[in-house]
Amino acid sequence: MSLQNLPPLREALAEHGLLARKSFGQHFLLDLNITRKIARLAGPLEGQTVIEVGPGPGGLTRALLEAGAQVIAVEMDPRFIELLGELAQAAEGRLTIVEGDALKVDEAALTGGAPAHLVSNLPYNVGTPLLIKWLTGPFRPTSMTLMFQKEVADRIAAPVGGDAYGRLAVISQAICEAKVVMDLPPRAFTPPPKVSSAVVRLDPLPNPPAPALVKALENVTGAAFGQRRKMLRSSLKVLGGEALCVKAGIDPGARAETVDVAGFLRLAAALAS
Numbered sequence: 596m597s598l599q600n601l602p603p604l605r606e607a608l609a610e611h612g613l614l615a616r617k618s619f620g621q622h623f624l625l626d627l628n629i630t631r632k633i634a635r636l637a638g639p640l641e642g643q644t645v646i647e648v649g650p651g652p653g654g655l656t657r658a659l660l661e662a663g664a665q666v667i668a669v670e671m672d673p674r675f676i677e678l679l680g681e682l683a684q685a686a687e688g689r690l691t692i693v694e695g696d697a698l699k700v701d702e703a704a705l706t707g708g709a710p711a712h713l714v715s716n717l718p719y720n721v722g723t724p725l726l727i728k729w730l731t732g733p734f735r736p737t738s739m740t741l742m743f744q745k746e747v748a749d750r751i752a753a754p755v756g757g758d759a760y761g762r763l764a765v766i767s768q769a770i771c772e773a774k775v776v777m778d779l780p781p782r783a784f785t786p787p788p789k790v791s792s793a794v795v796r797l798d799p800l801p802n803p804p805a806p807a808l809v810k811a812l813e814n815v816t817g818a819a820f821g822q823r824r825k826m827l828r829s830s831l832k833v834l835g836g837e838a839l840c841v842k843a844g845i846d847p848g849a850r851a852e853t854v855d856v857a858g859f860l861r862l863a864a865a866l867a868s
């Protein structure tokens with residue numbers, strides 16, 4: 596069987612007697628028009644390596660393969676491995692299936708050190724820890740095109756000053772350019788989740804901060820947004836308070852949500868020096 600004449604995803608699921616499980620955060624995209632659009636948002640992918648977390652029944656995987664990518668798919672639910680095996684056959688060597696927990700896999704070992712994009716409809720229960728792993732860990736993806744709950748997507752791409760702006764926005768935007776590129780209502784998924792979803796595209800900045808600076812940024816944003824209504828001289832007290840702010844050129848009377856990403860990077864640099 597070739598990629599073009601695979602059975603519809605609904606049929607493939609029924610044939611294997613597969614129902615979504617809540618514990619794995621399973622909300623499937625069974626409309627290939629939608630998965631092809633997500634693949635286009637990640638593209639061009641011809642000849643590129645893509646890591647996909649949670650292929651499930653393989654709707655997004657099919658679209659990535661159609662776009663010409665070499666796909667490494669990490670799936671934790673063993674029930675899907677057989678169904679994905681049929682897709683791997685149709686893909687003629689361009690799909691590698693790895694059974695395991697994406698939080699624990701070593702991405703560089705999966706790609707043999709080759710650069711790779713990350714494209715996934717993420718399980719919502721582990722979406723944020725996975726993003727933090729890819730932003731701050733040793734493996735640096737070429738780009739990330741990831742589906743999250745809409746509320747999380749908005750927090751990743753939030754501009755300074757609003758309620759959505761917080762630790763996730765600062766860390767994401769210190770390392771990548773982050774943009775919400777697609778919104779999807781609950782009805783796009785099977786079964787529908789309770790909330791809307793959105794795809795975020797993250798592209799690494801040309802000069803991302805060094806690991807030690809990222810560590811300091813995690814500390815300083817943790818303290819500042821942990822008490823976001825307080826002034827920085829007070830919320831950052833254990834890290835140096837007023838003196839740290841002055842060293843970084845930041846008003847100690849300011850609140851965390853008014854300090855932009857560049858300001859937080861200066862606070863992190865002052866902390867790390």
Ligand code: SAM
Nearest residue numbers: 619622623624649650651671672696697716718
């Ligand atoms: N990509 C499919 C789609 O779009 O229809 C499924 C997306 S569903 C939201 C999330 C998928 O991630 C499920 O297949 C689930 O089993 C898998 N999953 C959940 N936790 C995981 C983990 N820690 N590591 C790898 N896969 C995981």
